[in-house]
Amino acid sequence: MGEEMNENMINTNGAANSMGDVNHTAEKTTDSDVKYYTLEEIKAHNMSKDVWLIIHDKVYNITSFLAEHPGGEEVLVEQAGADATESFEDVGHSTDARELLIQYYIGELHMDDRKKGGTKVKYSSKCSVKMFYNNVTPILLMLTLELCFINNNKNSPTGRIHYNRRWLELVDHMVDTCHSCSCCGYHVSILHAGAQVFLSPEAVVASHSFCLEALTCLTKPPLH
Numbered sequence: 380m381g382e383e384m385n386e387n388m389i390n391t392n393g394a395a396n397s398m399g400d401v402n403h404t405a406e407k408t409t410d411s412d413v414k415y416y417t418l419e420e421i422k423a424h425n426m427s428k429d430v431w432l433i434i435h436d437k438v439y440n441i442t443s444f445l446a447e448h449p450g451g452e453e454v455l456v457e458q459a460g461a462d463a464t465e466s467f468e469d470v471g472h473s474t475d476a477r478e479l480l481i482q483y484y485i486g487e488l489h490m491d492d493r494k495k496g497g498t499k500v501k502y503s504s505k506c507s508v509k510m511f512y513n514n515v516t517p518i519l520l521m522l523t524l525e526l527c528f529i530n531n532n533k534n535s536p537t538g539r540i541h542y543n544r545r546w547l548e549l550v551d552h553m554v555d556t557c558h559s560c561s562c563c564g565y566h567v568s569i570l571h572a573g574a575q576v577f578l579s580p581e582a583v584v585a586s587h588s589f590c591l592e593a594l595t596c597l598t599k600p601p602l603h
């Protein structure tokens with residue numbers, strides 16, 4: 380069975396990590412009742428009606444979630460009793476998916492079975508390039524839009540107000556869809572009109588459609 384945490388063990392509770400991981404243990408247990416499971420114990424729960432997974436050194440009993448998983452039961456059963464960190468992160472699960480995890484949390488992977496340096500997923504250069512383009516492209520697009528608009532409408536105050544309204548809607552939308560990056564928790568911040576807006580790749584991707592919408596809107600004559 381799981382081993383109670385002793386005083387010499389490192390407490391991983393409450394530590395915000397760079398993976399955008401949800402902090403479960405602080406909500407579910409106190410320091411003294413964190414359960415530690417060995418890899419051997421976890422491996423035993425590898426059947427389609429009994430599935431435990433390790434994600435970022437945390438142990439989840441997801442048996443009751445199998446049928447609800449939007450990505451299907453099969454992918455979860457394939458990972459049963461093992462470390463699913465990499466597959467979980469590869470899919471690029473949303474913040475909602477990460478929050479869902481909380482209710483299935485049962486404990487921590489035993490310290491002796493943890494990989495040195497933690498289970499940080501190494502991102503391929505392809506992923507970094509994708510993240511760079513996801514984050515930088517819409518910002519450049521928005522700046523270009525703004526410059527074009529200022530250039531074309533400098534003599535039209537109504538046009539400027541119209542544009543500002545679109546811009547604010549755009550910013551609001553980004554705030555609404557603010558997430559930490561589903562693969563590494565990375566945030567990008569931009570400063571606009573005194574308000575700090577946090578962008579994640581997901582929010583940025585969402586903003587693409589808004590940028591295009593704004594572009595369409597700006598190409599129409601401003602409302603008078």
Ligand code: HEM
Pocket residue numbers: 432439441448449450451454455458463466467470471472473474475476477479480
């Ligand atoms: C046990 C923890 C897991 C939870 C709570 C979870 C939750 C979710 C949720 C809520 C979604 C809907 C999309 C989203 O919100 O991101 C999803 C989609 C998906 N998940 Fe999971 N998931 C888990 C583990 C995994 C694992 C280990 C794999 C891979 C082996 C996986 C593969 C997928 C796939 C392929 C999709 C569909 C993505 C798509 O259609 O865009 N999931 N999951």
